[in-house]
Amino acid sequence: MRLIVKQLDGTETEVTGRLNWTVMELIRDAGLPMRAECGGSCACATCHVYIDQDWMEKVGGRNDEESYTLDGAFNVQDNSRLSCQITFKPELDGLSMTLTKDATG
Amino acid sequence: MADGSVSEASLHMGETGPIETDVVIIGAGPVGLFAVFELGLNDMKSHLIDILDRPGGQCAELYPEKPIYDIPALPSVTGQGLTDRLMEQIKPFHPVFHFSQMAESLRKTEDGRWHIETDAGTALIAKVVVIAAGGGSFMPKKPPIAGIEAYEAKSVFYAVRRMETFRDRSILIAGGGDSALDWTLNLQPMASELQLIHRRDDFRAAPDSVAKMRELVAAGKVKLHIGQIVSLEGEGGQLAGVRVKPDNGDDYVVQCDCMLPFFGLTMKLGPVANFGLNLTENLIPVDTAKFETSEQGIFAIGDINSYPGKLKLILSGFHEAALMAQEAFRIVHPTARYRFQYTTSSSSLQEKLGVSA
Numbered sequence: 001m002r003l004i005v006k007q008l009d010g011t012e013t014e015v016t017g018r019l020n021w022t023v024m025e026l027i028r029d030a031g032l033p034m035r036a037e038c039g040g041s042c043a044c045a046t047c048h049v050y051i052d053q054d055w056m057e058k059v060g061g062r063n064d065e066e067s068y069t070l071d072g073a074f075n076v077q078d079n080s081r082l083s084c085q086i087t088f089k090p091e092l093d094g095l096s097m098t099l100t101k102d103a104t105g
Numbered sequence: 106m107a108d109g110s111v112s113e114a115s116l117h118m119g120e121t122g123p124i125e126t127d128v129v130i131i132g133a134g135p136v137g138l139f140a141v142f143e144l145g146l147n148d149m150k151s152h153l154i155d156i157l158d159r160p161g162g163q164c165a166e167l168y169p170e171k172p173i174y175d176i177p178a179l180p181s182v183t184g185q186g187l188t189d190r191l192m193e194q195i196k197p198f199h200p201v202f203h204f205s206q207m208a209e210s211l212r213k214t215e216d217g218r219w220h221i222e223t224d225a226g227t228a229l230i231a232k233v234v235v236i237a238a239g240g241g242s243f244m245p246k247k248p249p250i251a252g253i254e255a256y257e258a259k260s261v262f263y264a265v266r267r268m269e270t271f272r273d274r275s276i277l278i279a280g281g282g283d284s285a286l287d288w289t290l291n292l293q294p295m296a297s298e299l300q301l302i303h304r305r306d307d308f309r310a311a312p313d314s315v316a317k318m319r320e321l322v323a324a325g326k327v328k329l330h331i332g333q334i335v336s337l338e339g340e341g342g343q344l345a346g347v348r349v350k351p352d353n354g355d356d357y358v359v360q361c362d363c364m365l366p367f368f369g370l371t372m373k374l375g376p377v378a379n380f381g382l383n384l385t386e387n388l389i390p391v392d393t394a395k396f397e398t399s400e401q402g403i404f405a406i407g408d409i410n411s412y413p414g415k416l417k418l419i420l421s422g423f424h425e426a427a428l429m430a431q432e433a434f435r436i437v438h439p440t441a442r443y444r445f446q447y448t449t450s451s452s453s454l455q456e457k458l459g460v461s462a
Contacts, residue, residue, distance in 0.1 A: 037240060037372050039417075043167040046371065068309040071281045072369035074249050076304055076333065101249050 003088075004096035005032055007104065017088050023049070023095070024084035033104040040084040042066055045073040047083040048102040055095050059086060073102045123228035126152045126201075127437045129221050130235045131208045131377070134162020136407030136422030137237035138191040138200075143430035144235075145198030146446075146454055149437050152231070153200055154223055156207045156242045161188035166243055166370060177420060187419075197459045203227050207242050211380045211403075219402060233433045236380075236389060236398070236405040237422070240372035248279070248366050250337055259342035260363045265292070273297045277347060277359060279334060280367035286310035288365060289318055293327055300359060302330040302349060330359055337364075377409075385411060395432035396425045402436050404429045 001017030005027055015030040024047040028034040035046035042065050051059050056079055062070065066085045070076055083103070086092075128144050130137045133155035141151045159165055164173075164184030172181045182190070206223035214220050214230060221229045245263035247253065253261060265271070265288060276296045278289050281303040287310075293299045301318065306329075308315045321327040332351035338358060339345040346360040374387050382389055383399040388411035391397060396404050406429050407422035415421070434443050448454045455461040 038163070038167045041168050041171055043171070044371070045369070067305075067307070071304060071309055072246060074246075074333075074368070 001088075001090065001093040003027070003092075004094065005030070006096070006098040007033070008098065008101065017093055017095075019088060019090070021088050022084050023086040023088060023092075023097070024082075026088060027083060027099070033099065034083075035103055035105050036084060042069050042082060042085055045069050045071075045082060046102050046105075048073040048076075048100040049081055049083045050077060050098040050100060051079045051081050052096040052098075053079055055092075055097070058091055059095065073100070075100065123220065123230045124152065124201075125230045126150050127231060128152070128233045128235060128433060129154065129208075129219070129229050129231040130237055131155075131221075132162060132237035132239055132407070132409075133157070133160040133202060133204075134237060134239050134407065135164055135187055135191055135419050136239075136426060137162070137235070138188070138195055139423050140235055140237060140406060140426040140429065141195040141198055141200045142191075143426045144433060145195065145200075146448070146457060147430050147434045147443075148441075148457075149233070149430070149433060151198065151200045152203065152229055154203045154206055154208045154221070154227075154229075156205065156244070158205045160192060160202065160204075161185065162239050164188050173419070175418065175420065197457060203229075207375060209376045217402075232402065232437045234403045235429060235433070236377060236403065236409055237407045237426075238374075238377055239408045241377065241387075241409070242373055242375040243370040244373050244375070245366070246368040246371045248334060248368065250334060253337060255342050256337060256339065256344050256364075260339065260344035261337075262363065262365050263367075265365070268292065268295065271296060271363065275360065275362045276300070277302060277361035277364045278367065279303070279364065280369075281305070281308040281310065282367060282369065283310045283314065284367035285365075286314040286318055288367070289327060290314060290321075293321060298328075298361070299326070300328040300330060300361060302332060302334065302347075302359065304331070304333050305352075306331050334366075394428065396429040397432060404433065 003015040003017055005013045005015050015026050024036050037046045038044040066082050127149040128151045130140055130151050130153045133153045144151050165188055169185040170183055172183055206225040209224045210222045212220050218230050218232050219234045271292050272295045275298040277300045278285050279302045289301050322329045332349040334347045335350045336348040346358045348356050349359050350356050389398050389405035391405050391410045393412050396406050398405050406425040408417045446454050
């Protein structure tokens with residue numbers, strides 16, 4: 001299982017998918033830039049990613065707390081998610097996303 | 106509010122020169138607070154510097170209401186709860202706090218002590234410095250808008266130092282949290298015009314503030330824009346307006362002569378990077394016997410240090426504080442003999458804690 005993680009400069013990295021890890025943890029574990037300042041407690045918006053549109057349905061929407069926390073992010077789009085709030089499941093195998101500047105610093 | 110407060114100690118400084126103390130702790134998060142306790146038990150007096158306006162560090166800023174489950178013997182405690190308990194625990198040692206200030210410079214004095222100065226002008230001299238700065242200083246998030254730097258401190262401000270600066274100005278406030286709403290309410294009466302922009306028509310700020318803002322909008326005293334800022338317009342650092350992209354519809358320009366973005370805080374290592382210490386990937390390497398840095402008398406504990414096996418846990422920071430205090434004692438009291446004691450049995454420790462019979 002894997003994730004496809006793209007960066008704003010166009011680089012694309014395949015990241016191992018591990019069940020029940022959050023997407024933020026998987027990206028950080030792979031050594032990619034991931035600030036995630038609050039460590040995954042949905043408090044800082046520095047793990048902000050853009051989910052590829054064709055994955056939005058499987059990933060699902062934001063919860064209320066996440067919507068509030070995204071108020072501290074920039075350039076928020078309808079496909080914006082906090083990667084610490086997405087738990088990796090088998091159906092997300094192949095999930096593709098782009099890291100925002102909030103996340104990479 | 107984080108802005109504009111002056112610590113009591115800095116008011117009292119004046120011509121008296123730097124404050125002299127045993128230990129200066131940079132960072133008043135849980136680990137810095139517990140260091141006061143360990144140092145206090147060993148007869149060392151602490152001053153703490155923190156950029157926030159209150160103790161607790163990340164516990165206070167990022168998760169005050171969220172429970173922490175891995176503090177030994179506290180099955181569940183919130184970030185604020187842990188901070189409150191630590192404040193109570195260190196009370197007997199009368200720590201002095203210098204809040205809303207950032208430790209800006211560090212140099213060795215001729216007599217081998219350390220001179221620290223904050224960005225608010227507070228100067229301290231100590232035999233030992235403990236860096237317990239966690240992920241660095243909490244600083245306002247800056248919108249990644251092209252060219253914004255040119256406007257900063259001229260017409261774009263991330264904090265309100267003096268309200269008078271904004272009298273009769275046409276102000277645009279950006280954000281949806283408490284800072285954005287508080288300043289909307291406070292600055293509206295003195296501004297020539299006040300506009301508020303937020304990404305969506307839902308605000309996380311205190312419901313009371315949101316209600317008051319809505320009243321001002323209904324009365325035509327505040328103009329509310331829903332959308333995101335895409336660019337700035339102006340010349341020579343003087344803002345003339347910002348281009349706003351609403352969720353649906355075309356971009357438009359909001360005219361204003363100053364902007365206050367409030368998007369929360371982010372951690373930056375800050376001036377600690379210039380203290381002349383060895384750094385590895387923005388962390389300070391220490392030994393695991395003393396938690397001393399590459400400079401004798403300067404220690405690093407908590408999330409900011411690194412060593413083989415390091416875990417960024419509050420409980421690890423507590424352990425580090427205890428070992429640090431042992432070595433700090435040798436520096437602060439060079440002629441005294443270090444005496445290892447238990448608080449349960451030592452009457453001298455109990456006296457320091459104010460619990461002796």
